[in-house]
Amino acid sequence: MTPDLLTARLVRKQCLSTSAQCFHLDFVLDGREDFVFTPGQFVSVVAQDAGAKQQMRAYSIASAPRGNRFALCLNRVEDGFFSNRLADMQPGDTMRIQKPLGYFTLREPLTDSILIATGTGIAPMRGFVQWLFPSDGPDRSAGHGIWLIYGTRHATELYYRDEFEAAAARHANFHYLPTLSRAAAEWSGLRGYVQEHVVRVLAERGAGLQQPAPAPEQATPAAGGSFDIQAYVCGLSPMINAVRERLKELGWNRKQIITERYD
Numbered sequence: 001m002t003p004d005l006l007t008a009r010l011v012r013k014q015c016l017s018t019s020a021q022c023f024h025l026d027f028v029l030d031g032r033e034d035f036v037f038t039p040g041q042f043v044s045v046v047a048q049d050a051g052a053k054q055q056m057r058a059y060s061i062a063s064a065p066r067g068n069r070f071a072l073c074l075n076r077v078e079d080g081f082f083s084n085r086l087a088d089m090q091p092g093d094t095m096r097i098q099k100p101l102g103y104f105t106l107r108e109p110l111t112d113s114i115l116i117a118t119g120t121g122i123a124p125m126r127g128f129v130q131w132l133f134p135s136d137g138p139d140r141s142a143g144h145g146i147w148l149i150y151g152t153r154h155a156t157e158l159y160y161r162d163e164f165e166a167a168a169a170r171h172a173n174f175h176y177l178p179t180l181s182r183a184a185a186e187w188s189g190l191r192g193y194v195q196e197h198v199v200r201v202l203a204e205r206g207a208g209l210q211q212p213a214p215a216p217e218q219a220t221p222a223a224g225g226s227f228d229i230q231a232y233v234c235g236l237s238p239m240i241n242a243v244r245e246r247l248k249e250l251g252w253n254r255k256q257i258i259t260e261r262y263d
């Protein structure tokens with residue numbers, strides 16, 4: 001049985017990268033005061049294809065809860081059914097969605113956290129950052145260190161770069177670490193893949209702790225089933241597997257690594 005569907009109307013569309021054909025879409029749910037979800041959850045978009053077969057795809061919500069609005073961030077996939085349909089939407093067009101679902105949400109109690117994403121995997125991270133560090137409300141990070149390691153090929157694909165840089169400028173405990181795998185010569189930031197920068201974060205965190213700095217390999221002891229740092233990883237499977245492997249080498253427990261796979 002199909003659960004109740006909601007109708008979402010597109011109110012704003014922004015192309016985030018022409019080369020990657022990535023779009024930011026802002027939606028509103030008419031007739032509702034709010035749209036309840038936990039940052040990091042996804043909505044399933046539902047439509048019939050040319051053969052009248054029902055198709056459904058998941059898209060992470062790229063915003064924190066705010067009234068009856070929410071955002072998506074998606075790119076075109078060659079010959080893809082839904083991504084192209086959504087990327088072709090124009091303001092005023094509507095889509096049908098199921099209510100938000102998913103367990104890719106910040107664990108409670110909040111700990112120091114490393115957010116790791118590539119490409120449109122940045123969507124739920126934007127929701128986390130908006131929720132932890134709202135531009136118009138109280139900080140919810142409780143002073144925990146939050147590192148966002150974001151990997152893309154080129155600087156033009158660093159979606160929401162201005163927003164993350166502004167949040168990092170406002171909050172000393174939020175660290176934005178973009179890294180490029182095919183950086184141009186003039187790029188002065190990090191280079192390489194996201195998993196290569198995890199040790200740097202752990203070392204930086206160790207140096208900032210009150211206690212003597214532990215070696216990166218010992219920075220994350222699991223005590224009584226709880227952890228003092230966790231990683232949230234979102235994107236395609238090869239990246240998630242590489243990050244998981246690296247953290248395992250550093251002695252992390254699998255429960256410290258929370259993932260959302262897009263494929």
Ligand SMILES: Cc1cc2nc3c(=O)[nH]c(=O)nc-3n(C[C@H](O)[C@H](O)[C@H](O)COP(=O)(O)OP(=O)(O)OC[C@H]3O[C@@H](n4cnc5c(N)ncnc54)[C@H](O)[C@@H]3O)c2cc1C
Binds near residue numbers: 057059074
């Ligand atoms: C929980 C969850 C959250 C997601 N959130 C997002 C999001 O926020 N933004 C976003 O852009 N996508 C997201 N996705 C991926 C999304 O659901 C679709 O898989 C993607 O948009 C392609 O759908 P499609 O109908 O266009 O392609 P399809 O018609 O399903 O597939 C067409 C071809 O593209 C390949 N393909 C499918 N998915 C991908 C992909 N992600 N990358 C490259 N090739 C692919 C298929 O193997 C196939 O060959 C999410 C997936 C999950 C499971």
